[in-house]
Amino acid sequence: MDSEPHRAKKRVLVLARREHAEAMRVAAGLTILGHAVRIVFMDRPVAESPENASGAELLELSGVEAKTTVAEMAAELPYLDAAALGAALGDADAVLSV
Numbered sequence: 001m002d003s004e005p006h007r008a009k010k011r012v013l014v015l016a017r018r019e020h021a022e023a024m025r026v027a028a029g030l031t032i033l034g035h036a037v038r039i040v041f042m043d044r045p046v047a048e049s050p051e052n053a054s055g056a057e058l059l060e061l062s063g064v065e066a067k068t069t070v071a072e073m074a075a076e077l078p079y080l081d082a083a084a085l086g087a088a089l090g091d092a093d094a095v096l097s098v
Contacts, residue, residue, distance in 0.1 A: 013092035014039040020046045023098035024055030028062040040080060040088065041068040 012035045016023030020041060027039040039059065046052050059066055068077040069085055080088060089095060 010035045010093040011091060012037045013088055013095045015095065015097040016041045016046075017043050017097055019098050021049075021051045021055050024052070024059055026096060026098055027064045028055075028058040031062040031064060037062070038065045038067065038088065038092075040085065041066065041070060041073060041077065043070070045070055045072045 012027075012030050014023050014027040014030070014037065016027075016039055023039060023041075027037050030037045046056075056066075066077050067080050067088070068074065069080050071079065073079070
């Protein structure tokens with residue numbers, strides 16, 4: 001008999017509000033547990049920096065779906081208006097704000 005309790009795959013939404021680089025690390029890390037993870041960049045465009053570039057690569061390698069509520073980023077990522085963000089929040093089993 002398996003000694004590990006069964007863990008259901010959860011839909012996790014990470015809101016990257018204050019610390020974009022940290023939010024990317026958190027989102028990628030959650031995939032290790034087998035969860036379906038999405039990240040939404042909020043507040044401002046993601047700054048161009050080596051740390052953020054590494055985080056973006058980590059998201060890609062981890063299969064984390066990225067979206068944004070920042071209009072200036074709409075050419076790079078799918079844009080979520082208020083209704084779409086609300087739907088994403090409602091669809092998530094867990095929401096983390098970073």
